[in-house]
Amino acid sequence: MSTHSPLRILVINGPNLNLLGRREAGIYGVATLAEIEASCRAEAATLEVEIDFFQSNHEGVLVERIQQALGACELIIINPAAYTHTSVAIRDALLAVALPVIEVHLSNVHKREPFRHHSYVSDIALGQVIGFGKDGYLLALQGGVRYLRGRASG
Numbered sequence: 001m002s003t004h005s006p007l008r009i010l011v012i013n014g015p016n017l018n019l020l021g022r023r024e025a026g027i028y029g030v031a032t033l034a035e036i037e038a039s040c041r042a043e044a045a046t047l048e049v050e051i052d053f054f055q056s057n058h059e060g061v062l063v064e065r066i067q068q069a070l071g072a073c074e075l076i077i078i079n080p081a082a083y084t085h086t087s088v089a090i091r092d093a094l095l096a097v098a099l100p101v102i103e104v105h106l107s108n109v110h111k112r113e114p115f116r117h118h119s120y121v122s123d124i125a126l127g128q129v130i131g132f133g134k135d136g137y138l139l140a141l142q143g144g145v146r147y148l149r150g151r152a153s154g
């Protein structure tokens with residue numbers, strides 16, 4: 001039996017992702033955010049990590065939630081949604097907490113409008129998972145846990 005406390009991972013979702021499954025299913029899929037949260041919780045249980053799953057439509061609320069991660073978790077998985085392409089504040093908050101970050105997008109933003117091609121997060125992220133729909137969150141969890149465990153043992 002392990003004596004280590006479980007890894008804690010914060011999963012953050014930005015504006016309009018609360019509407020998932022109800023509109024634009026052709027781009028973002030049919031799963032609701034609650035269903036994505038449930039599959040993340042199941043994956044976290046399999047991986048034996050703890051997750052906190054959060055969504056807000058407000059930039060300042062997202063910034064505050066990122067700030068609260070300091071000392072409270074080991075990794076942030078974030079789909080900043082439209083703030084990906086606009087928010088220096090979210091970038092600065094991620095830099096301030098200095099935790100490894102995995103950026104997730106449901107859609108392949110590089111196949112879409114040019115304004116979605118730039119991300120304020122990508123160059124400060126450990127990695128990105130883009131274009132795999134809801135499975136991107138699970139891939140980010142798996143990759144993030146492998147990264148943290150590899151770092152601890154190596």
Ligand code: CA2
Nearest residue numbers: 016019020023024081082105106107116
């Ligand atoms: O592909 C992604 O995950 C995005 O982060 C989604 C954002 C978009 O602004 C990014 O460029 C890419 C938009 C999320 C909006 O979600 C909706 C869900 C249902 C109906 C309408 C919007």
